[in-house]
Amino acid sequence: MSERQVDDRHLDGKVVAVAGATGPAGRATLRRLTTAGATVIAADIDGRALDNALEAIRLTVPEAKISSQVIDLLDPQEVHDWADHLEGEHGHVDGLFHLVGGWRGSKTFFDSRIDDWDFLHDRVVRTLQHTSLAFQPALVRSEAGRYAMISAAAAHKPTAGGAAYAAAKAATEAWTLAMADSFVKETTAPDGVPTAAAAILVIKALVTPEMRAEKPDAKFAGFTDTADLADALAALWDRPAAELNGQHLWLTAR
Numbered sequence: 001m002s003e004r005q006v007d008d009r010h011l012d013g014k015v016v017a018v019a020g021a022t023g024p025a026g027r028a029t030l031r032r033l034t035t036a037g038a039t040v041i042a043a044d045i046d047g048r049a050l051d052n053a054l055e056a057i058r059l060t061v062p063e064a065k066i067s068s069q070v071i072d073l074l075d076p077q078e079v080h081d082w083a084d085h086l087e088g089e090h091g092h093v094d095g096l097f098h099l100v101g102g103w104r105g106s107k108t109f110f111d112s113r114i115d116d117w118d119f120l121h122d123r124v125v126r127t128l129q130h131t132s133l134a135f136q137p138a139l140v141r142s143e144a145g146r147y148a149m150i151s152a153a154a155a156h157k158p159t160a161g162g163a164a165y166a167a168a169k170a171a172t173e174a175w176t177l178a179m180a181d182s183f184v185k186e187t188t189a190p191d192g193v194p195t196a197a198a199a200i201l202v203i204k205a206l207v208t209p210e211m212r213a214e215k216p217d218a219k220f221a222g223f224t225d226t227a228d229l230a231d232a233l234a235a236l237w238d239r240p241a242a243e244l245n246g247q248h249l250w251l252t253a254r
């Protein structure tokens with residue numbers, strides 16, 4: 001399956017920030033969101049990678065409304081300032097997609113390294129804590145706020161050698177579910193029905209068009225195409241917040 005563009009504008013008027021925008025999932029998501037008409041702010045710590053990502057988007061989506069922000073997601077004040085700036089500049093923020101990835105593992109449980117947990121705690125857990133805390137107030141105030149993270153099937157069925165990775169993903173799921181509960185309890189809607197939602201998209205692993213081209217005979221069983229992940233993220237506004245909030249959306253077999 002190849003990356004594809006869908007000719008619709010159902011996200012016109014939406015302002016969406018994408019953290020971890022330069023990886024394969026991020027690039028596919030930038031393309032999908034801009035094609036759908038959203039105003040997109042791509043964030044990453046690597047300025048050169050951001051420039052390359054935006055250049056690619058502008059070549060394939062000439063009408064794209066996209067900008068970039070170099071940011072250290074491990075600096076909580078920097079992330080809070082970024083969230084405040086975006087809401088002040090645009091008047092509202094309607095989405096934050098946390099696409100920061102990372103994996104560490106070992107051959108056996110006994111070989112598991114606490115250093116791997118330290119790495120994943122910072123890269124996977126801490127960055128998500130910072131984006132969720134920083135953007136939660138703006139998403140509550142949005143008419144249709146959406147927060148999404150990418151989890152892994154491993155969090156629900158850990159393997160012996162994947163203890164650190166599974167634990168990190170499980171921690172981010174729990175944190176995101178707590179955020180979902182906050183959207184219910186802190187809604188500003190007059191009728192008390194939440195307008196914001198936090199969702200967890202669950203995959204086994206991602207596959208890109210380049211990976212398929214390099215290994216045309218490989219089946220990549222259970223893998224999720226980056227284009228399909230991007231479609232799922234863009235579709236989060238197609239469902240009512242109350243129906244979506246706190247849900248696990250499985251993009252691989254359970």
